[in-house]
Amino acid sequence: MEIQVRRQQRLVNLHDQENANVFKGKSNAILPIKRQGLTARGALGDLNTNAQAQRDIAIGKVAVATAEYEKKATLNRATIKSNYSHVRSKIDTGLAVTKPTIQPSSRPPLRREESTAGLAAKAAARTKAVLKETQQNKTNDEKTLKPRIQSQDSKKPSRLSAVNEDAKPVLKEPTESLGKLKLAESVKQDKLKKKHPPLPLDVEDIDASDNNSPLLMSCYIKDIYHYLTELELKYSIEPDHLKEQSEISGRMRATLIDWLVEVQRQFSLVLETFQLTVGIIDRYLQAVPNVQRNQLQLVGVTAMFLASKYEEIYAPEVGDFVYVTDNTYSKADVFQCERDIMSKLGFCLARPIPLSFLRRFVKAAHGTSKNHHLAKYFVDLSLVEYSMAHYRPSELAAAALCLSLHLLSRKTLEEVWTPTMTYYSQYTLEHLDPIIRKIANVVVNVKNSKYKSVYNRYLDPKLAKVSALPELKEGAIEELAKIPSTTYL
Incomplete structure (x- = not known):
């Protein structure tokens, strides 16, 4: 009997030892574990029971950690709620905030004027109180304050007199400068009157209607063209x-x-x-x-x-x-x-061009765009000719416009070149006659010339095809090219 009991104990000890070796990795055998509270249903049953127990323990630990995290989160929310309560009106945090209860008042909210009026009333009350206090102090301390005031009054005139003495030359300077300025303006106006005498009776004022246009510069236009005339003589x-x-x-x-x-x-x-x-x-x-x-x-x-x-x-x-x-x-x-x-060239490119004068002369003649294009055609033909390179730009512009007006209007040169044109161009018909005849000679001979770039350019419809006008093929311009230039001399 004792031998059987010992054998059973050895078997139980052997099973426990082998099962422990399985968990430690020392053996590949899987044997059932016999412990208190477990039924021996085989190796799988015992192992599953142990794994479930371990899983339950792990779930319990996770639950505890989650509870601690939630506790910390609530504490943090409480601190956030207390620290940032002043920005809740601007930022919606999503937290339930208890707002203080405000008792509604029967009076409507104050307007801006009412609030400022209340402040003004308080300020006025303060000033009245201060004035009363000062009056009382003045009556009480009049004897002590009187010598001080007298001493201050005795000092003030000297300071004022010093300031006035210093201010006298300051007041004189503006009056003198204004007088000089008025004198300078009057002198300048006198010079302008002498420089630009009144127009003759037979000359039209072509700038009279431009006084309201700042772009046309009617006040300075005569001075501008006078300056351009000086430049073309200089260069x-x-x-x-x-x-x-x-x-x-x-x-x-x-x-x-x-x-x-x-x-x-x-x-x-x-x-x-x-x-x-x-x-x-x-x-x-x-x-x-x-x-x-x-x-x-x-x-x-x-x-x-x-x-x-x-x-x-x-x-x-x-x-x-x-x-x-x-x-x-x-x-x-x-x-x-x-x-x-x-x-x-002395870094100066300000020499005038014929086109600058031509615009002015076309305005004085009340010419059309066709007159303008034809005059430009005559000027460009003259620029190619070496024998006409020494003529001034204003001379070329005046002669070209005179010829253009003569050909397109079928009027004589004397009728075309009016006193108004003579005044604004500063050239008489006698002065322009030889230039007009040279231009007519160039226009007549352009067909036989090898320099036809200008002729081809003015065949453009944008330039009214003035180089192909029938007036340039008739006898009027040919007669001008043949007649000697001493007719008006």
Whole structure:
């Protein structure tokens, strides 16, 4: 009997030892565990029972940790509620906030005026109280304050007198300066009256209707054109100005300008740019003797490059001018020639162009747009001719307009060139007659000339096709080209 009991105890001890080795990883055998409170249903039953117990323990730990986290969160919410209660009206935190109960008042809310009125009433009450106190103090301490006031009064006149003495010259200076200013204005007005005498009775005031337009500058327009006249005399071109050139002739100049007309047309430049270009070329060739023949085209494109920067809103790049020369010159050559031209011309490109005077003269003649385009055509033809390069821009503009008015109106030159035109252009018909006949000669011979760029450009419908007008093919202009210029002398 004892032997059987010992065997059972050994078996139980053996099972417990092997099961412990399984959990420690020392054996691969799975044996049932026999413990108190568990029924021996096999290895799987025992193992499942142990895993469920461990799972229950883990769930219990998670529940405890969750409860502690919720407790901390509530504490944090309470601190947030207490610290940021002043911004609850701006930010909705989503928390239930207990708002203080406010007893509604029967009186409506105060307006802004009422609130300020209450403040003003309080301020007025304070001032009244302060005044009363000061009056009482004044009656009580009148004897003590009286000598102090007398001493202060005795000091005040000296200070005021010093200030007045210092202020006397300050008051005198503005009156003197105003007097000088009025005197200067009167002198200036007298000078203007002497400079611009009243118009003759047979001369129309073409600026009378422009007094209300600030863009037309009717107050300064006469001074402006007087200044332009001085500039064209200052920067004048001499007759036969290429006489100092050993390699460049008038034909080469005409060839260059005729080619520049095509460049201006290709780049869509304004007419002011072309006329200013011709002026720059003539001034440079007059100032610099012995310009080489292979440098003449470089001078031409550089002059147009300068004129386009002076007149155009969007000037072509220097590479464009290099391209039209078929890369004969480089950008560095153009820049070097630009510096040379500007230094020789004294960095001044303010020489007037014929178009500036032509606008003024067309206004004085009450001419049409057709008269204006035809006069521009005559001016551009004259710029190509070397024999007419020495004429002043105002002379070319006046002669071209006179011829345009004569051809389109079928009136005589005497009828066209009125005293008003003589006054505003400052040229008589006798002075303009030889220039008119030279222009007529150029227009008649343009068909046989090899310089036809100007003629082709004015075939544009935007310019009214004035180069193909029938008036330029009739006998009136041919007669002017044949008759000698001594008719009005």
